Amino acid sequence: MEAEAAKFIGAGLASLALLGAGIGIGNIFGNFLSGALRNPGAAASQNGNLLLGFALCEATGLFGLVLAFVILFG
Amino acid sequence: MLNMIAGPMEQFTVKPVGWLPNITVGGLDLSFTNAALWMVIAAVGVSAFLLIGMARAAMVPGRMQSMAELSYEFIANTVRNNAGEEGMKYFPLIFTLFMFVLFCNLFGLLPYSFTPTSHIIVTFALAALVFLTVIIVGLLRHGLHFFSLFVPSGVPGWLLPLIVVIEVISFLSRPISLSVRLFANMLAGHTMLKVFAGFVVSLGAAGGIMSAGAILPLLGIVAVTALEFLVAFLQAYVFAVLTSIYLNDAIHLHEH
Numbered sequence: 277m278e279a280e281a282a283k284f285i286g287a288g289l290a291s292l293a294l295l296g297a298g299i300g301i302g303n304i305f306g307n308f309l310s311g312a313l314r315n316p317g318a319a320a321s322q323n324g325n326l327l328l329g330f331a332l333c334e335a336t337g338l339f340g341l342v343l344a345f346v347i348l349f350g
Numbered sequence: 351m352l353n354m355i356a357g358p359m360e361q362f363t364v365k366p367v368g369w370l371p372n373i374t375v376g377g378l379d380l381s382f383t384n385a386a387l388w389m390v391i392a393a394v395g396v397s398a399f400l401l402i403g404m405a406r407a408a409m410v411p412g413r414m415q416s417m418a419e420l421s422y423e424f425i426a427n428t429v430r431n432n433a434g435e436e437g438m439k440y441f442p443l444i445f446t447l448f449m450f451v452l453f454c455n456l457f458g459l460l461p462y463s464f465t466p467t468s469h470i471i472v473t474f475a476l477a478a479l480v481f482l483t484v485i486i487v488g489l490l491r492h493g494l495h496f497f498s499l500f501v502p503s504g505v506p507g508w509l510l511p512l513i514v515v516i517e518v519i520s521f522l523s524r525p526i527s528l529s530v531r532l533f534a535n536m537l538a539g540h541t542m543l544k545v546f547a548g549f550v551v552s553l554g555a556a557g558g559i560m561s562a563g564a565i566l567p568l569l570g571i572v573a574v575t576a577l578e579f580l581v582a583f584l585q586a587y588v589f590a591v592l593t594s595i596y597l598n599d600a601i602h603l604h605e606h
Contacts, residue, residue: 324428331535331581331588335527338534345537349359 287347293340300333358544362468362537384464385472392453392466399453421449425590432594436601443483444597447476448590455536455582459575467585468536470529477529480593488600499603528592535585539578546571 308326312319366372366381373380403418411419425445429437451467458465466472488496500517501510549567553560 327584328588328591331584332531334581335531335535335588338538339530341538342530342534 283347287344290340290344290347293343294337297334297337297340300336301330304329304333358541358548361464361540361544364469385466385469388457388464389454389466389472392450392457395453395457396449399449428587428591429594432591433598433601437594437597440483440487440594440597444590444593447480447593448586451476451532451589452583452586455586456579458536458540459578459582465536465540467532468540470533473529473533474525476532476589477525480528480596481525484596484600487597488603491601492603496600496603499599503604524596528589532585532589535581539574539581543571543574543578546574 304326308319308322311322364383364385366379366383367387370382373382399414400418403414406412407415422445425448426438426441429441429444433440454465454467454472457463458468485496488499492498500514500521502513502517505513546567550564550571553564553567555561
């Protein structure tokens with residue numbers, strides 16, 4: 277296989293990290309919603325934690341994106 | 351015409367600003383770059399925001415004053431919740447970091463501007479500052495006892511060698527994850543905007559029914575820009591929260 281082709285395949289594989297980020301973000305919002313529907317009174321106080329979890333989770337997917345950039349341009 | 355569109359990565363080029371002389375010291379290019387310019391603008395913006403807001407402080411705050419007070423109290427509560435009353439000693443550091451990162455992120459969303467936080471070296475410098483502060487604070491408060499941070503209590507003895515290695519690695523990777531998180535979010539967001547903008551131009555240039563389809567990526571840009579405003583704020587918030595959590599480790603070690 278040519279090195280150039282392997283590079284593109286590698287970058288594509290690195291972006292698979294978004295799979296995990298998608299599952300994680302879905303988990304966070306899904307669990308928040310089910311918790312919030314059970315106890316709506318406590319939901320507002322957990323907004324900070326919700327967004328923190330979302331941001332931390334999204335970042336793991338972006339690590340994969342950075343890896344793809346490093347493979348492509350590094 | 352299509353060749354004239356800037357590539358999605360072109361917006362991150364660091365270049366000297368045109369209206370100042372280029373400075374070279376001993377073969378090193380020390381010119382005032384657009385990255386430096388926008389960091390100065392962010393610092394001036396934060397100062398202006400707070401100074402103008404509090405210039406005529408009243409019991410019943412006006413619009414500017416309540417925004418300044420809101421941002422102050424928001425971070426004060428975050429620090430108090432995550433690092434306790436003792437952590438409030440480091441509130442100025444965390445507030446400064448938050449406001450600087452927030453203004454860098456927000457100014458970066460202006461057209462024709464530059465986002466300093468989309469460069470790993472800028473975010474890594476900030477993260478290294480946090481990392482070194484945590485180590486120095488921990489060593490000053492607890493002396494060598496600070497290293498008990500790497501030995502969690504209640505772990506069976508035979509597991510300790512493994513756990514300590516993992517704890518040390520996770521401690522050392524903190525500045526990396528802290529800086530890459532901010533940098534990657536900014537980089538990805540701005541790249542995505544430019545890629546969508548490229549779709550608009552190439553669809554619009556296609557002619558006929560295809561040109562009308564250019565409205566779809568245009569709407570996409572609007573939605574992504576809204577998301578980017580959320581991300582710009584969230585990442586500054588996450589940076590502040592993680593800084594206070596790390597400081598909490600240094601201040602309280604294991605007693606939570």
